[in-house]
Amino acid sequence: MRTAAIVFLRLLIGGLFLWAGLSKLGSPLQTLATVYSYQVVLPDLIASLVAASLPWMEILLGTALLAGIWLPVATGWTATVLVFFSMMTAQAWWRELPIDCGCVDLSVLHPALAALTTPGGATLRNLVLLVLTVLLAVLARKRAVV
Amino acid sequence: MSKLVAKILFFPLAALALGAAYQAVHPEGLWTLRTGQKAYDDGFERVTWTEVQPKVSSGDWLLVDARDEDQFAAEHIPGAVSLPAASYEEMLLFFAEEHGREKPVVIYCGTEDCEMSAELAIRLRDEAGLKEIRILEGGILAWRRAR
Numbered sequence: 001m002r003t004a005a006i007v008f009l010r011l012l013i014g015g016l017f018l019w020a021g022l023s024k025l026g027s028p029l030q031t032l033a034t035v036y037s038y039q040v041v042l043p044d045l046i047a048s049l050v051a052a053s054l055p056w057m058e059i060l061l062g063t064a065l066l067a068g069i070w071l072p073v074a075t076g077w078t079a080t081v082l083v084f085f086s087m088m089t090a091q092a093w094w095r096e097l098p099i100d101c102g103c104v105d106l107s108v109l110h111p112a113l114a115a116l117t118t119p120g121g122a123t124l125r126n127l128v129l130l131v132l133t134v135l136l137a138v139l140a141r142k143r144a145v146v
Numbered sequence: 147m148s149k150l151v152a153k154i155l156f157f158p159l160a161a162l163a164l165g166a167a168y169q170a171v172h173p174e175g176l177w178t179l180r181t182g183q184k185a186y187d188d189g190f191e192r193v194t195w196t197e198v199q200p201k202v203s204s205g206d207w208l209l210v211d212a213r214d215e216d217q218f219a220a221e222h223i224p225g226a227v228s229l230p231a232a233s234y235e236e237m238l239l240f241f242a243e244e245h246g247r248e249k250p251v252v253i254y255c256g257t258e259d260c261e262m263s264a265e266l267a268i269r270l271r272d273e274a275g276l277k278e279i280r281i282l283e284g285g286i287l288a289w290r291r292a293r
Contacts, residue, residue, distance in 0.1 A: 025168070027217070028169060028172055028175060029176070029217075029257060029262070030256060033257045033285075033286075036287065037287055048177075052162075052166060052168070052176055053158070053161040053162045053164075053165035054161075056160070056165045057157060057161035060160055070153050073157070074157075076154070077154075077157045077158075
């Protein structure tokens with residue numbers, strides 16, 4: 001049961017991260033525009049570094065989770081990235097910024113899921129994913145100990 | 147212990163290295179635009195959306211979208227015409243013939259800094275001979291915020 005839960009969470013979170021990363025690769029400028037749209041004061045060089053490296057961070061973490069490689073480190077980084085995402089979307093939500101979250105648009109699965117790309121919906125999604133990632137880390141750690 | 151540290155450092159360092167390399171080879175790579183921005187940063191007046199809106203509405207200024215056609219198709223400021231910054235010179239000349247070289251234009255792109263706008267501005271001035279070129283401060287984001 002525990003193994004099944006671990007595999008399910010790895011596939012879910014890893015798949016979403018890989019999808020998110022790959023979907024950003026085609027349009028670097030759009031990714032940079034999304035970074036700027038959060039209106040957090042960043043030097044241009046830092047904003048560019050975030051826009052350049054973020055898709056690859058998502059791809060690497062998604063691949064590691066899907067493959068089950070270095071799980072403790074991969075879940076740790078995934079949780080860190082999700083905390084960062086949650087803070088960004090939450091501040092945009094609080095400030096009522098008209099942003100596109102830059103995240104995977106799940107409305108291709110169901111139109112109602114388009115709500116998850118709004119700042120509020122994205123914050124909620126990030127927090128749920130954060131909880132699931134922590135759960136994955138705990139389950140994977142317990143299995144390693146056992 | 148050192149193995150764990152290496153694993154922890156692997157993800158951000160690999161992401162940075164892959165990201166930097168990918169941007170260097172991608173046609174819209176951010177590093178190229180950064181270099182372009184430094185080269186083309188001077189000489190064009192930056193105008194805010196508040197200044198632009200009435201001039202565009204009255205038809206005095208022409209709004210030009212410097213992003214690629216896909217981005218223009220996905221979303222653009224109403225009334226804008228598409229002229230990607232990477233257009234062939236023939237396209238720039240055709241644009242100048244169609245709209246006239248004396249018509250004031252305001253260029254925008256997708257980012258806050260508008261690197262492509264500056265790139266297109268200098269091409270329209272030098273290659274197509276346009277006389278009056280301005281750049282929309284904040285790009286399309288300024289319009290989005292004002293909506």
